[in-house]
Amino acid sequence: AQSVTQPDIHITVSEGASLELRCNYSYGATPYLFWYVQSPGQGLQLLLKYFSGDTLVQGIKGFEAEFKRSQSSFNLRKPSVHWSDAAEYFCAVGEGGNTPLVFGKGTRLSVIA
Amino acid sequence: EAGVAQSPRYKIIEKRQSVAFWCNPISGHATLYWYQQILGQGPKLLIQFQNNGVVDDSQLPKDRFSAERLKGVDSTLKIQPAKLEDSAVYLCASSLGTGDGYTFGSGTRLTVV
Numbered sequence: 001a002q003s004v005t006q007p008d009i010h011i012t013v014s015e016g017a018s019l020e021l022r023c024n025y026s027y028g029a030t031p032y033l034f035w036y037v038q039s040p041g042q043g044l045q046l047l048l049k050y051f052s053g054d055t056l057v058q059g060i061k062g063f064e065a066e067f068k069r070s071q072s073s074f075n076l077r078k079p080s081v082h083w084s085d086a087a088e089y090f091c092a093v094g095e096g097g098n099t100p101l102v103f104g105k106g107t108r109l110s111v112i113a
Numbered sequence: 114e115a116g117v118a119q120s121p122r123y124k125i126i127e128k129r130q131s132v133a134f135w136c137n138p139i140s141g142h143a144t145l146y147w148y149q150q151i152l153g154q155g156p157k158l159l160i161q162f163q164n165n166g167v168v169d170d171s172q173l174p175k176d177r178f179s180a181e182r183l184k185g186v187d188s189t190l191k192i193q194p195a196k197l198e199d200s201a202v203y204l205c206a207s208s209l210g211t212g213d214g215y216t217f218g219s220g221t222r223l224t225v226v
Contacts, residue, residue, distance in 0.1 A: 034214055043117070043119075043206075043218050043219045044206075044217040046214045049214050090155050096210075098161070098163060098168065098210055100146060100158045100161050103157070105154050
């Protein structure tokens, strides 16, 4: 069965600084990988996804993520964080088709001036 | 396109009472999911529908939770009787397939007192 680990529960960065959120997955074949963002009181919004092709994927709001099969990782990055990026970020893995996604426990991002 | 609609947004009930949540997915999305998100955790799948049939309900506490998706469109999730540990956000999502990611509704925040 798939599983997702997000090692960092809470990260604080200064506005304008770079950001990297870690995600490690467990799955035997090539996974479908996703990053979602959740603002307080809101549902989850899809930031980006990967299932084949270029291992560096671009998403919305200036985010990108890199799939590294050798490390079973799919880390999310942003070169310059804005205060509006403060939210909860979830990594998710799926098998493809209509199999349900399995989510990590999330990383809460705080942005300070 | 219209998003995934959920109602109510908030609900407070006493333990042992019953409650129902409603979800209207994006038009044309055959697959519908209900996830439970307990505070501080990632979403956990409760049930998956494909059209009006159940695909996966292995994690649904069937002694108290039930769900249906009549006519393959709207869905309702019911809890009867509620327990304190059912306090959570209940998220509905729909998709065309895993590769497309999910579109989530804003969720229903349930508090059981």
